[in-house]
Amino acid sequence: MSRDALVILSKLEQEYLLHAIEAALPVQERRQFFLWSQGPLQALLPHQLMVCLQFGPDDVLQHIETLHSVVLDSALLQRVCDPQDGLALRLARACRAAQLLPAWLDASGSAGAGTAPLAAYLGELRDLGLDNFMVHGNGRTGGQDTVFLLFNLPQRPGNRLGYFFSLLLPTLHLTLLRLNQWQARAGTLARPVSGREREILYWVREGKSNEEIGLILGISGLTVKNHLQRLYRLLGVSNRTHAIARGMALQLFEQPPVPLARVA
Numbered sequence: 001m002s003r004d005a006l007v008i009l010s011k012l013e014q015e016y017l018l019h020a021i022e023a024a025l026p027v028q029e030r031r032q033f034f035l036w037s038q039g040p041l042q043a044l045l046p047h048q049l050m051v052c053l054q055f056g057p058d059d060v061l062q063h064i065e066t067l068h069s070v071v072l073d074s075a076l077l078q079r080v081c082d083p084q085d086g087l088a089l090r091l092a093r094a095c096r097a098a099q100l101l102p103a104w105l106d107a108s109g110s111a112g113a114g115t116a117p118l119a120a121y122l123g124e125l126r127d128l129g130l131d132n133f134m135v136h137g138n139g140r141t142g143g144q145d146t147v148f149l150l151f152n153l154p155q156r157p158g159n160r161l162g163y164f165f166s167l168l169l170p171t172l173h174l175t176l177l178r179l180n181q182w183q184a185r186a187g188t189l190a191r192p193v194s195g196r197e198r199e200i201l202y203w204v205r206e207g208k209s210n211e212e213i214g215l216i217l218g219i220s221g222l223t224v225k226n227h228l229q230r231l232y233r234l235l236g237v238s239n240r241t242h243a244i245a246r247g248m249a250l251q252l253f254e255q256p257p258v259p260l261a262r263v264a
Helices: 011-024 030-038 040-044 074-081 087-097 116-128 159-181 195-205 210-217 221-235 240-249
Strands: 049-055 061-068 103-105 133-137 145-151
Touching: 011 030, 011 040, 011 159, 030 040, 030 061, 030 159, 030 240, 040 159, 049 074, 049 087, 049 159, 061 074, 061 087, 061 159, 074 087, 074 116, 087 116, 087 133, 087 145, 103 116, 133 159, 145 159, 195 210, 195 221, 195 240, 210 221, 221 240
Parallel strands: none
Antiparallel strands: 049 061, 049 145, 103 133, 133 145
């Protein structure tokens, strides 16, 4: 199929599109962006990992945001999202230089599947297990440029998903800019998050149960649960998913926590 082929949205797809755009309007915080990306966005562009990049003048990377729906290995995330030479940054710059957006690649198929300028990255994507990759952005405007990369789509990318991506790009672009301007006005906490709480929240994000976290930290599962309950109250959340999203909003995961002594 030609990249210029006409794409007609079904009635259901139109409803999904309108819902995704409307649901993004109130998004201002990182936790809201995370929840939106795992809900309305997934209806049209299902994926496991999204990397959002913002560039300033002279193609300088100003901000990187990583959102994923599954627990991913920290080493893999480092290779993909490193702000100096990560795969996401190299892919984005290659497409911007070639003025080829949107672009996509089926990393599990033959080398000819996808977009020619991305073929050089096929082996690296395969090695990382990041099949079915898409990228889109607003090109080079001299500042306030954004690029969004989707990895591990459940279906092979093509014209249809590329069209959805183009329709949602203005929403993604404005939401990311709004997100980066957000200051934690209402996010002021009654007290700082303790080292133990940060440590537990880190392992919660890694998908560990209370019992598993207790074994890692040398405390009981009940103690872990008590720490989590106090943390929920502090963050103003009621479950693990919202605690992770709130932690992202407060940038509690910017660096792994320093391991504490194995005591409660």
